[in-house]
Amino acid sequence: MSSLYVEVSPEPASDVPVRRVTITVNGEPRTADVEPRLLLAHLLRSGFGLTGTHTGCDTTNCGVCTVLFDGTPIKSCTMLAVQADGHEVLTVEGLAGASELHPIQEAFKDEHGLQCGFCTPGMMLTAKAFLEDNPDPTEDEVRWALSGNMCRCTGYQNIVKSVLAAAEMLRAKAGN
């Protein structure tokens, strides 16, 4: 229990149901009381302060809200927080270690795989799950795997290069 307090509304609306959820976020169990209609993206951003997960289209098309849900990429803007109860979520904040970047992060920087950076966290997380399934992909396979994540700046060519470069780095690492 923290010595800080949380102010509660003096007029709690009695008809608003609340459910307690526990989600393992980036390896750490987090518990929160949420309205059942709260979106996972909003819990991550506003509740847990993990603002690297962005919200874009609200309709599961653009992918800027992509997180890994038990290792699988999902669009957190169309998943309810209560659906994540008892599950593991990885966000961009959990991608790098304390001192070193994940090879995918390094590759995105090195290959100029981002411009405004808004789609980048989702792109990288989709790429991470994809490369775990397919460590040595072709360019076409990368393009298909990323087709649920939109980018308006780069034209994708350098994103594809980044993912291929990351694949190479990860394979070299695994070989050691």
Next chain:
Amino acid sequence: MGLDEIKIGGLGASRRRVEDNRFIRGKGNYIDDIVLPGMLHMEILRSPLAHARIKSIDATKAWAIPGVRLVLTGETMASRNLAWMPTLSYDTQAVLATDKVRFQGQEVACVVADDPYIAKDACEAIVVDYEPLPVIINPQQALAPNAPLIRDDKENQRDNVVFDWVVGDKDGTDKAFAKADVVSKLELHYPRSHPSPMETCGSIADFDRSTSKLTVYMTTQAPHIIRAAVALVAELPEHMIRIVSPDLGGGFGNKVPVYPGYVASILASILLERPVKWIEDKTGNLISTGFARDIYLRGEMALRKDGKILGVRMHTDSDHGAFFSDAQPSKFKIGLMHSAFACYDIPAAHLTARGVYTNKAPGGVAYRCSFRVTEAMFFQERMVQAAADDLGMDQAEFRRINFVRDDDFPHRTPFGFLTDSGQYGKCLDVGLEAIGYQDFLRQKADAAKKGRLLGIGISTMTEPLGAGNSREYDILGIKMFDSAELRVHLTGKAILRTGAKTQGQGHETTWAQIVAHELGIPADDVTVEEGDTDTAPFGMGTYASRSTPVAGAAVAMVSRKIRAKARKLAAHLLEVSEEDIEWELGRFYVRSSPDRGVTIQDCAMAAYTNVPDGLEPGLENNAYYDPPNLTWPFACYIATVEVDPETGVWDVLNMVAVDDCGVRINPMIVEGQIMGGLTEAYAMASMQFITFDSEGNCVGSNYMDYLLPTAWETPGFELHEVVTPCPHHPIGAKGVGECATVGGPAAFVNAVMDALKGTGVRNIDMPLLPDRVYEAITQRHDVSGAPPVKMDDT
């Protein structure tokens, strides 16, 4: 020998981006990431109808919802004289509707509440009684006799015309047409499109009663223009307004105009004395903000049999929606449409342009282009292809014989611009060589024998980037120059601020490279900061590919001022007179004994520790740069496609881009800009458009209906360069961010039309959706205008 410029991250280094360090960690600071103590949340209620009189608004139920702090309607705004605001193009726009709604998605009311979910609930509890009015969705309807008057709020408005604008030489053009052997005609529509950055618009207004200071965090590409606008609209003193534009998740012109949501959040914060955050949802962004294009062309070209273009006539009808609210230079109503044909040597040209109001969201914003240049270059290159076909000439050859020649600069274009540099023929040669032009023509002929449809499309253009000069370019009278301020610290590290605002272009990386080039201070030692009007010098912001041409030039100029002062300090340290000193990158030395020298860092230290008598301490300065002319990059884009006659689907086989944008500061970033632009070009040619049904319902209000290409659809690009330095820019650079969006669409469309050449089809208007292409092939007719929407489709 000075320092190795590439090693210190100077000009020409593909330096890895500084800003990426936060973005790849999810540590960017976008508008919705900012949280202020006590912050409330605002949502907007929008009109479901395109044209209707508001009979009443009842917000009683909204006020009753726990957690609701404020409901704003047009009436609240009107009581503070804020129901209407001036636009950046001398029109007015409703902040919250009072009398009528004039487009679907127009802002009708706002709710401020403890959290955004409550605010959205409360918006739905507001009851608005509308009386529907007849709807106008295109210029043809707007100009019809007895068309309903959309802007009945304007005292002297009797019709739906926004402007009639004329430029060029009518008599000369008429004479050219009288002499013509062939007149080539083409009518085109450039469909309505939306820039649609991944991040929508938003603001956090924070009015502090104790200091009277208003701070607004806002998604804006031009924070200083916003500060001026807020000072004028809200009648607040300018020094008490601070606009902060944080990291932007893309802009593309969408984040230039002033939107009602910004204004409403400001009033809400003033009334509630608490920070108020407004984050637009995607539908709100797609149906109400910064539309682009939506313009019809009637074009004619006077031709001599041998291929020489004698004259050009253009008439455009542009659909501006309900309010003329995009930013255009005040002298040019249809933007820089008259930059069309700038790369061709044409004796006479004449353009008439009419803008109209319709019951659609405000349109005409410069979407990744310099004020209507995208439309100008598309029309130009489609007309050029049609003319070459009409003459039976080779597309490349027709362009070549009409190009302005390398030794003809400076060249006055038919509409009066002055182009100053370029190697158009060389760029075309590089492109043709790269695509394998002759080989492809043979392949195409062979394929045709087997019933396969191959096509090649060329688009060549020079475009005016980097407004101003300030003699000709202003927005609301504010001159279009830009600025930079450089402070060199005691240890030789520095901070640079400019009046531009990066949105992904990488200013934090590239501006430091210009400082490195001018001063020899390693780029890694220079922090770059933009977007805060309390600290950044006054500038006009980032759009129209103007950052490098204008702010980038200011960075070079302020660095030179610093170097001039450092020279005095060096003379003092070396105990010689200034005239005896030479400069090499990063170091001053004594001419007669080059071993005796001091570094720029030594000079910086001296500026704070060892200043000669009579010299002011410190090492900082600023520069305001007013360019003598626009910059004129040139581009040649060539696409090859195969069209499937059975389905109308077309695939890009190859896409070659040759860009001459002068000296490249960071080649990696330049190439990134070009690839991004080509993708948006491909998007517009193939799928990206927004249309409206007959009742004015916007079709394209979300990413399921508004198609943007993903990595899967987007073709690969092969990039080439030619370098013709800009003669007037301090480091020889030209604008580039928008060339590919501007020049690219015509390459794709020309390629598809080339593939269909034998079918008698002369034009298919964008987007070249498979069903439109299929219709053209099977029905053997042109497919024109905005894709029609039947009511049951919506």
